[in-house]
Amino acid sequence: MGSYLRPTSLPEALAALAATPRIVLAGGTDYYPARVGRPPEDDLLDITAIPALAGIAETEEGWRIGAATTWTEVVEAPLPPLFDGLKAAAREVGGAQIQNAGTVAGNLCNASPAADGIPNLLALGATVHLASASGDRVLPVAEFVHGNRRTARRADEIVTAIHIPGPKRAARSVFLKLGARRYLVISIVMVAAVAEFDEDGTIASARIAVGSCSAAAVRLPALEAALAGQRPDPALVAEAHLAPLSPIDDVRASAAYRRDAALTLLRRAVEALR
Amino acid sequence: MPRVSLTVNGKPVSAEVEDRTLLVELLRETLRLTGTHVGCDTSQCGACVVHVNGDSIKSCTLLARQAEGAEVVTIEGLAAADGTLHPMQEAFREYHALQCGFCTPGMVMSAIDLVKKNPQGLSEQEIREGLEGNLCRCTGYHNIVKAIDAAQQVMHGKVKELPRAAAE
Ligand SMILES: Cc1cc2nc3c(=O)[nH]c(=O)nc-3n(C[C@H](O)[C@H](O)[C@H](O)COP(=O)(O)OP(=O)(O)OC[C@H]3O[C@@H](n4cnc5c(N)ncnc54)[C@H](O)[C@@H]3O)c2cc1C
Ligand code: FES
Ligand code: FES
Numbered sequence: 298m299g300s301y302l303r304p305t306s307l308p309e310a311l312a313a314l315a316a317t318p319r320i321v322l323a324g325g326t327d328y329y330p331a332r333v334g335r336p337p338e339d340d341l342l343d344i345t346a347i348p349a350l351a352g353i354a355e356t357e358e359g360w361r362i363g364a365a366t367t368w369t370e371v372v373e374a375p376l377p378p379l380f381d382g383l384k385a386a387a388r389e390v391g392g393a394q395i396q397n398a399g400t401v402a403g404n405l406c407n408a409s410p411a412a413d414g415i416p417n418l419l420a421l422g423a424t425v426h427l428a429s430a431s432g433d434r435v436l437p438v439a440e441f442v443h444g445n446r447r448t449a450r451r452a453d454e455i456v457t458a459i460h461i462p463g464p465k466r467a468a469r470s471v472f473l474k475l476g477a478r479r480y481l482v483i484s485i486v487m488v489a490a491v492a493e494f495d496e497d498g499t500i501a502s503a504r505i506a507v508g509s510c511s512a513a514a515v516r517l518p519a520l521e522a523a524l525a526g527q528r529p530d531p532a533l534v535a536e537a538h539l540a541p542l543s544p545i546d547d548v549r550a551s552a553a554y555r556r557d558a559a560l561t562l563l564r565r566a567v568e569a570l571r
Numbered sequence: 572m573p574r575v576s577l578t579v580n581g582k583p584v585s586a587e588v589e590d591r592t593l594l595v596e597l598l599r600e601t602l603r604l605t606g607t608h609v610g611c612d613t614s615q616c617g618a619c620v621v622h623v624n625g626d627s628i629k630s631c632t633l634l635a636r637q638a639e640g641a642e643v644v645t646i647e648g649l650a651a652a653d654g655t656l657h658p659m660q661e662a663f664r665e666y667h668a669l670q671c672g673f674c675t676p677g678m679v680m681s682a683i684d685l686v687k688k689n690p691q692g693l694s695e696q697e698i699r700e701g702l703e704g705n706l707c708r709c710t711g712y713h714n715i716v717k718a719i720d721a722a723q724q725v726m727h728g729k730v731k732e733l734p735r736a737a738a739e
Pocket of ligand 1: 320321322324325326327328329330342344364389390391392396397398400401402403404405406407411412413414450454455457562613614615
């Protein structure tokens with residue numbers, strides 16, 4: 298039978314992980330349902346009582362989202378329009394009870410192809426901060442998420458925070474997701490976009506990411522390049538920009554449908570950036 | 572076995588639990604508070620919703636030990652000592668917001684949290700959206716929404732008495 302640890306400091310937690318492999322537990326909203334009725338037999342390390350992992354803070358370079366930050370905390374935090382996309386995702390992760398428990402970092406570490414947080418973090422240019430008893434490291438989200446439920450995290454590492462760089466100019470963001478229903482469904486396609494604007498209203502730079510259309514969410518560099526220097530115009534989105542996507546056929550949608558829906562959502566996202 | 576200490580419905584409780592014991596198992600099996608139901612094993616149905624430190628939480632998705640030191644309120648903790656129902660319970664009764672009743676405890680706990688967190692008042696649409704995490708197989712939700720709308724008026728002090736349901 299598994300054992301349960303709930304350390305109240307990071308060094309304690311890291312020492313425990315260095316000693317024996319354990320499953321890191323945050324909100325548990327991915328962990329418990331994945332057991333489907335089986336009792337949780339694993340050795341668990343609950344990280345929610347560690348003060349160093351709590352909360353959202355403004356830093357010199359931008360913002361820090363501690364690993365124990367819940368989706369409800371994201372919704373309630375006073376954050377600039379740069380975060381409108383992440384907030385929109387937060388409001389749609391499960392229902393209120395899931396948002397009260399589930400964390401942004403848990404969504405990232407679980408690395409589901411349909412995780413709503415990941416395209417937003419890619420579009421925000423976020424970095425993942427990892428700690429272990431043998432040292433810390435920082436990885437961009439794209440290098441952290443390797444594929445379907447695969448990440449760069451070593452078994453002895455804890456994600457301590459996600460950092461979001463502050464924009465250099467006025468920034469706006471949007472998140473759109475398509476599911477078979479509006480609520481409580483796994484996304485068929487989602488699009489996250491962040492753009493910084495010059496004073497004349499043209500896009501200085503944009504980051505656009507698509508989820509659920511490949512094993513891990515990806516950015517669309519060709520589309521980002523096509524948007525730079527232009528005013529937001531849905532007509533700028535071309536089918537060729539979808540080249541990095543490799544959607545699959547599954548119970549929720551066919552690959553062709555996903556591709557078509559991605560194109561439509563991308564156009565709507567660009568429209569919404571206006 | 573490890574011991575967990577918490578407050579349940581205002582009373583201090585201490586019990587021996589296995590590490591793997593879920594909060595809902597502690598409530599139902601150890602404390603015999605069987606008003607909290609289990610309707611699924613995928614954290615989806617919401618029959619198990621209780622309040623932990625003032626927030627609605629799915630008690631099937633939390634270990635008992637994760638609630639160490641927490642204030643937990645279950646459906647049994649809502650009515651006053653003299654048996655007077657909470658306005659939300661009263662409204663569910665008045666508006667026929669239940670049929671088999673399986674989803675009801677979770678529904679009521681979620682609804683109370685939803686109303687409390689929205690002192691500005693909720694539209695019908697917002698009530699429906701706020702119930703996203705609670706599934707009901709019987710009622711079609713219609714009367715549940717009506718009940719919550721009536722209860723929010725009492726809970727926010729807009730009316731003294733629960734508006735009566737229209738005879739249908
Ligand atoms: C009913 C329901 C609806 C849902 N709806 C959505 C939805 O609409 N969109 C969506 O994207 N997701 C959804 N989810 C999935 C889930 O709620 C989210 O992914 C949530 O953000 C997970 O966070 P958590 O803290 O609960 O993770 P946990 O379950 O605690 O952890 C998830 C994984 O990440 C690891 N982990 C967590 N934190 C760390 C850390 N700091 N360091 C290292 N490893 C860590 C854990 O070991 C585990 O493998 C839903 C889940 C349920 C039950
Ligand atoms: S029992 Fe279904 S959500 Fe908890
Ligand atoms: S009343 Fe039967 S499930 Fe809701």
